[in-house]
Amino acid sequence: MSAEIELRVHALEGLPEIELGDDLAAIIGDALAATDGLLPLTDTDVLVVTQKIVSKAEGAVVDLTEIEPRPEAVAFAQRWDRDPRQVEVVLRQARRIVRMANGVIITETPHGFVCANGGVDASNVGPASGSIVTLLPVDPDASAVAIRAGIRARFGQDVPVIVSDSFGRPWRWGIVDVAIGVSGLEPLDDLRGSPDADGRIMHSTVRAVADELASAAELALGKSAGRPVALVRGAAFTRGEARIADALIPGDMDLFR
Amino acid sequence: MSAEIELRVHALEGLPEIELGDDLAAIIGDALAATDGLLPLTDTDVLVVTQKIVSKAEGAVVDLTEIEPRPEAVAFAQRWDRDPRQVEVVLRQARRIVRMANGVIITETPHGFVCANGGVDASNVGPASGSIVTLLPVDPDASAVAIRAGIRARFGQDVPVIVSDSFGRPWRWGIVDVAIGVSGLEPLDDLRGSPDADGRIMHSTVRAVADELASAAELALGKSAGRPVALVRGAAFTRGEARIADALIPGDMDLFR
Numbered sequence: 034m035s036a037e038i039e040l041r042v043h044a045l046e047g048l049p050e051i052e053l054g055d056d057l058a059a060i061i062g063d064a065l066a067a068t069d070g071l072l073p074l075t076d077t078d079v080l081v082v083t084q085k086i087v088s089k090a091e092g093a094v095v096d097l098t099e100i101e102p103r104p105e106a107v108a109f110a111q112r113w114d115r116d117p118r119q120v121e122v123v124l125r126q127a128r129r130i131v132r133m134a135n136g137v138i139i140t141e142t143p144h145g146f147v148c149a150n151g152g153v154d155a156s157n158v159g160p161a162s163g164s165i166v167t168l169l170p171v172d173p174d175a176s177a178v179a180i181r182a183g184i185r186a187r188f189g190q191d192v193p194v195i196v197s198d199s200f201g202r203p204w205r206w207g208i209v210d211v212a213i214g215v216s217g218l219e220p221l222d223d224l225r226g227s228p229d230a231d232g233r234i235m236h237s238t239v240r241a242v243a244d245e246l247a248s249a250a251e252l253a254l255g256k257s258a259g260r261p262v263a264l265v266r267g268a269a270f271t272r273g274e275a276r277i278a279d280a281l282i283p284g285d286m287d288l289f290r
Numbered sequence: 291m292s293a294e295i296e297l298r299v300h301a302l303e304g305l306p307e308i309e310l311g312d313d314l315a316a317i318i319g320d321a322l323a324a325t326d327g328l329l330p331l332t333d334t335d336v337l338v339v340t341q342k343i344v345s346k347a348e349g350a351v352v353d354l355t356e357i358e359p360r361p362e363a364v365a366f367a368q369r370w371d372r373d374p375r376q377v378e379v380v381l382r383q384a385r386r387i388v389r390m391a392n393g394v395i396i397t398e399t400p401h402g403f404v405c406a407n408g409g410v411d412a413s414n415v416g417p418a419s420g421s422i423v424t425l426l427p428v429d430p431d432a433s434a435v436a437i438r439a440g441i442r443a444r445f446g447q448d449v450p451v452i453v454s455d456s457f458g459r460p461w462r463w464g465i466v467d468v469a470i471g472v473s474g475l476e477p478l479d480d481l482r483g484s485p486d487a488d489g490r491i492m493h494s495t496v497r498a499v500a501d502e503l504a505s506a507a508e509l510a511l512g513k514s515a516g517r518p519v520a521l522v523r524g525a526a527f528t529r530g531e532a533r534i535a536d537a538l539i540p541g542d543m544d545l546f547r
Contacts, residue, residue, distance in 0.1 A: 039510035039520075042297035132545045139545055147461050147546075156495070199495075203460055203546035204404050205468070206537050207478045207498030209505070221464045238413070238456070241464030242509070248466070249506035252499070252525045253296035263296075268509045280463050288389045288396055289404075289460035 040267040042253040043071060044260040051086040051261075053094075057176075058183020061262055065188070071264060074190035079265045080180065081250035084198040084213060085154065086261045087176045088167040095122050095153075097164040109133065119153065119166060126151040126168055142169055145281045146213060148200045170196065173214025174276045181216045193217030193270065197247035203289075210251035212243035212277055219273040220244070220280040242270050243280065297524040299510040300328060301517040308343040308518075310351075314433075315440020318519055322445070328521060331447035336522045337437065338507035341455040341470060342411065343518045344433045345424040352379050352410075354421040366390065376410065376423060383408040383425055399426055402538045403470060405457045427453065430471025431533045438473045450474030450527065454504035460546075467508035469500035469534055476530040477501070477537040499527050500537065 045064040051057070061080065065071050088094060102110070102121035110117035113136030120138065124130070127140035131147055140151040152169035170176045177194040185191050196214035201207070212220055220243035250263035284290065302321040308314070318337065322328050345351060359367070359378035367374035370393030377395065381387070384397035388404055397408040409426035427433045434451040442448050453471035458464070469477055477500035507520035541547065 039301045040299035040506070042299075042506070044296045134545055135543075137545050199497075201546060203544055204539055205498060205501065206539055207496045207501070209466075209498045209501050211462070239464045240456075240508070241462060241466045244462065244464070244466050245505040245509050248502040249297070249299070249509055251497070252502050252506055252522075255526060265509075269512060282461055282463055286392075287460055288391055288394050289458060 040249070040265065042249050043068070043264045043266065044253040045262045045264060046260065048086075048261060051089045053089065053092045055090045056183070057082065057086065057090050058180045058187070061180060062184055062187045064262065065184075065264065072188070074184075074188050074192055075266060076190075077267050077269075078190070078192045079218065079246055079268060079270065080184065080192055080194045081197050081210075081247055081254075081263045081265060082177070082180060082194060083210075083250075083254065083261045084152070084169060084173070084196055085167055087170045087173065087196055087214075091170055091176065093168040093170050094165050095168060097122070097166060109138075112136075119150075119155065122166060122168070123151045123153045126153055144169065144173070144213065145278060146200070148198075152198060152213075169198065169213065174216060174278075175214075177214040177216035191217060191272075193272065195243050195247055195250075197250060199251070209244075210247040212247050212280070215243050215275060215277050215280075217272060217274075218243065219271040219275050220277060221275075222269075222271055241280065242268070243277075246270070297506070297522065299506050300325070300521045300523065301510040302519045302521060303517065305343075305518060308346045310346065310349045312347045313440070314339065314343065314347050315437045315444070318437060319441055319444045321519065322441075322521065329445070331441075331445050331449055332523060333447075334524050334526075335447070335449045336475065336503055336525060336527065337441065337449050337451045338454050338467075338504055338511075338520045338522060339434070339437060339451060340467075340507075340511065340518045341409070341426060341430070341453060342424055344427045344430065344453055344471075348427055348433065350425040350427050351422050352425060354379070354423060366395075369393075376407075376412065379423060379425070380408045380410050383410055401426065401430070401470065402535060403457070405455075409455060409470075426455065426470065431473060431535075432471075434471045434473035448474060448529075450529065452500050452504055452507075454507060456508070466501075467504040469504045469537070472500050472532060472534050472537075474529060474531070475500065476528040476532050477534060478532075479526075479528055498537065499525070500534075503527070 097118040100118040102117035106120040107117045129141040131139040173196040181194040199208040222240040222242045224238040354375040357375040359374035363377040364374045386398040388396040430453040438451040456465040479497040479499045481495040
């Protein structure tokens with residue numbers, strides 16, 4: 034029996050610090066080209082791009098020195114030892130406050146994501162930028178579309194793109210990376226009706242492939258390594274033009290809530 | 291710049307159909323040895339073993355022909371076109387019923403996991419076994435301990451083991467594989483207090499590494515391929531003797547619920 038490597042996750046090296054207006058597709062393309070062994074791109078490749086560099090390139094950032102917190106933000110921040118300006122930004126970014134307790138604010142974002150601090154993040158935003166926080170990209174699907182188009186134009190290969198971020202979950206400690214934007218692949222791989230290995234029909238198996246790809250990428254990228262993009266090679270996925278909203282459960286259909 | 295493969299996920303090939311009493315460590319060891327390129331095992335290896343074969347080897351299965359459903363199970367099954375005997379098994383496996391609606395039963399298992407059907411699963415249980423369903427292993431940590439011990443005894447390498455299963459989540463359609471048992475690694479990689487790439491202290495970053503490893507493995511294993519074990523090589527993790535219960539949030543501390 035020969036070894037069959039099913040999946041490889043390559044963390045792209047050498048990406049520069051991303052700044053407002055940067056062409057992410059060009060920069061990611063340069064990193065792909067500069068890394069031995071990744072070209073030519075293949076039919077099983079997916080690019081996973083972490084939210085932070087997308088937000089920075091698109092200007093989805095806020096300078097806290099320009100923020101005037103409302104009294105509610107000041108009170109919460111004082112009680113839980115947080116920056117009141119950051120609390121204010123979280124509140125402004127929220128479509129709905131899910132929970133505000135124990136120093137944690139869980140919101141629903143305008144995209145429909147439920148996450149801590151509405152995706153507002155102060156880590157890894159660059160040196161000498163202590164007052165800068167990133168917001169989620171306004172339209173992470175569009176961000177993914179643009180990167181995919183640039184990669185295809187340059188390399189002639191249609192590589193699906195996932196924009197990822199780290200979210201907490203109920204019931205389990207810790208964060209896992211999930212997809213917050215997609216282009217070129219179905220975030221859900223619907224096996225309902227496909228036979229399993231024994232030929233039995235599987236009734237309710239919908240694999241959240243985009244989320245699993247985001248998590249696999251995170252294992253290679255880590256949280257503190259300054260590596261914001263991964264190429265995943267060898268995964269099985271279904272091509273398509275879905276949006277990440279297709280992967281979100283409407284509230285009244287969500288039995289887990 | 292040279293290519294640096296950060297992470298490889300190998301789906302082990304050639305595992306036989308697992309039966310009651312099988313020595314999983316021996317069978318997985320045979321598959322590792324029979325696959326070119328996997329030996330010697332390395333310091334960055336983690337084995338991910340899917341729940342189904344653990345349950346089958348340990349006899350955590352039920353023959354539905356021996357189950358007498360209670361009236362509540364019959365009523366629910368009739369309304370939603372389900373097998374009343376399977377509903378009965380789900381109810382018997384539950385420590386708590388979280389929700390029972392729209393044909394879906396979400397329970398908290400005795401382990402503390404919240405999942406659909408309490409982990410009771412009728413897919414991939416073997417040919418000619420239409421009435422057999424698997425339950426979750428009674429103690430998935432212990433299952434992982436035994437496999438880890440067998441692999442270490444045979445190959446002289448301490449390889450952490452994760453027992454994985456596919457769970458749904460709130461807010462997002464689809465299932466992702468998560469860890470339901472661990473041995474030899476910390477399921478949570480706690481970066482709180484570690485500096486990020488800019489030297490800023492990260493305050494609330496706890497990576498759910500075991501869950502991300504389970505998800506990465508699932509991408510290589512798929513749901514219908516008859517490949518129940520993956521070797522993940524190249525991930526960063528912290529060795530330790532934690533139990534999966536350490537990764538579960540007590541109800542009164544869980545702000546996402």
